Amino acid sequence: MTITQRDRDLGTAYAMKPAHTRTELTSVVRGTPMGELLRRYWHPVGLVGDASGTPKKVRALGEDLALFRDKHGRAGLLHARCCHRGTTLYYGKVEEDGIRCCYHGWKFDTEGRCLEQPCEPDGGQFKDKVRQPWYPVEERYGLIFAYMGPAEKRPVLPRYECLENMDDGELVEADDSSIGGGGPAIIPCNWLQHFENVVDPYHVPVLHGSFSGPQFTNMMASIPEVKFEKSPRGVLVRSERKQDDGKVFYRVSEAALPTLRVVPNPRVAQFARVESIGWVLPIDDASFRIYVAGRVKNPGDISRMRSKFNGKFWWDMTEEEHQQFPGDYEAQVGQGEVTVHSEEHFGQSDRGILMIRRMLSEQLEAMEAGRDPIGVSFDSSAEPVEFEAGNYIREG
DSSP states (O other), X not given: OOOOHHHHHHTOGXXXXXXXXXXXXXXXXXXXXXXXXXXXXXXXEEEGGGSSSSOEEEEETTEEEEEEEOTTSOXXXXXXXXXXXXXXXXXXXXXXXXXXXXXXXXXXXTTOBEEEOTTSGGGOTTGGGOBOOEEOEXXXXXXXXXEOSOGGGOOOOOOBHHHHSOOTTOEEEEEOSOTTSXXXXXXXXXXXXXXXXXXXXXXXXXXXXXXXXXXXXXXXXXXXXXXXXXXXXXXXXXXXXXXXXXXXXXXXXXXXXXXXXXXXXXXXXXXXXXXXXXXXXXXXXXXXXXXXXXXXXXXXXXXXXXXXXXXXXXXXXXXXXXXXXXXXXXXXHTTOSSOOGGGOOOOGGXXXXXXXXXXXXXXXXXXXXXXXXXXXXXXXXXXXXXXXXEXXXXXX
């Protein structure tokens, strides 16, 4: 193929250069740079109620897992593929002290120890020599978190001030329906396309204000004055919008590494500290979901934050309505399963995206050099992480 200067001058698609993606930032499978970085943190893999006497399929960071709870109340997260002959433990039976594979009855406890091999002589003479791959789990804020990285680098599961200190009448509620994703619970594109959206305040007045109609409040409809800053955990976005009464609507959001979206309520129900945190869970390279935990007054308050388009929920809309009233789902999935980074053209409004990519790259370099990435702690007595994020009003 020969591309002439005339092709380039005309700007036709024929003159496009070969495309490439920054897979060191997007690929989450074990052994890749980002896959290894993500495995140095805890990730939510389900609601507390998902661990029960019925095995539940879980897919996280490109791995197929089985989540269950034995009769002693202990949650277990095992690789779904049985280490005996490879069938899935999803069809297993949860018993008093573990889960039994449906194929030949091998039984494993919540840490993968083989307890029984009923088809073998004496109940399994070599059962102590095999172990079903497993991951540590902890339960907090109504969620089940898993650590999928090297055992010697396992950090403490963080606590967060905004979920520890309740205002009067509040409780913590968890949600697994990808609030903030703009569509269904499982979103079919790379996790980074959503995570970068957290540090892109300029899309709000265009996508959520003009194209989709005012989805939130009029306060959010104007183009803000924005400052981007590094925080100890990620990138802070400080937005100011002047109001008609001379006051300033001041809003702070944060993308905290590796996947936290610390975004105050875009409906601006109150002027106060952030009410919730969202964890973007990469399911694999081409899909993700969002788990949220937040302070609420009533059960179900988080799901009531879900956006509507033209008065309808996303799943009730026709294809014509999705085209007429696009939201975050359409804009991010519309980039493709994994966006083509070589074809991007950045402007001044994209400083936050460049900062978060640079920060992720710096953590890859730190890990390669044998250092721990930012935001991990091995101190079980550490104070809860406090975010500056929130919606505020101040004098102009």
